[in-house]
Amino acid sequence: MSNAFIDKLNAHVALSRDDVALLEAECANARDVPARHDLIREGDPSGPLFVILEGWACRYQILSEGARQITAFLMPGDCCDMHLGASHIMDHNIATLTDARVASIPRERFGHLIATRPILTQALWWAQLVDEGVLRAWIVSMGRRSSVERVAHLMCELYIRARNIGLNTGDELELPLTQIVLSDALGLTYVHVNRVLRRLRLEGAMRLRGGVLVINDIVKLAELAGFDEQYLQRKLKRAA
Secondary structure: OOOHHHHHHHOOOOOOHHHHHHHHHHOOOOEEEOOOOEEEOOOOEOOOEEEEEEOOEEEEEEOOOOOEEEEEEEOOOOEEOOOHHHOOEOOOEEEEOOOEEEEEEOHHHHHHHHHHOHHHHHHHHHHHHHHHHHHHHHHHHHHHOOHHHHHHHHHHHHHHHHHHOOOOEOOEEEOOOOHHHHHHHHOOOHHHHHHHHHHHHHOOOEEEEOOEEEEOOHHHHHHHHOOOHHHHOOOOOOOO
């Protein structure tokens, strides 16, 4: 069975057979995790490196008044916080959004891989570069983009990220994110997110219905968002 983590890294850096075998062995402990389950919580001692093999997850924080801010969406092939070895206490939560299959690599073992496998380290650095680019894009959205630009930008990002790992079918993507989840990621109210999605639908750029994102015009959506795909290390194009 294909390993989404290995596929993602191998798409950018040609891993050796030994590197692939090592990663397969490290992911052999994968387990099924139900939706809405915390893998680790803020304040916990730093745990292993989690690798999402199937399903969706997120990073989030809970504010003092109880509001949730989602700070990242994690798709198959993503790993959570490669810098954990330098931290002793978690400063955020990681939770599944859907039923998921998750592998865990102990911090000590991960540190050994980084220290002894230069090509693997290069691939992981690339993955971290993309993660940091996504974080910067989200910061810009929260600080400067209008609500329409913010929603359109996130839809472009999720579509391109999904396309890069083969999750979408043509112009459609199964998007298991409720409008409440989207509002927690975008810093907008549920009602505002609903209004923006309606506007994007009426303008013929995209529609979101029944957990499926349909891109009607990716170029128009990208123009509305001011979307520049460079931070994802891939080129934006219409799906075949």
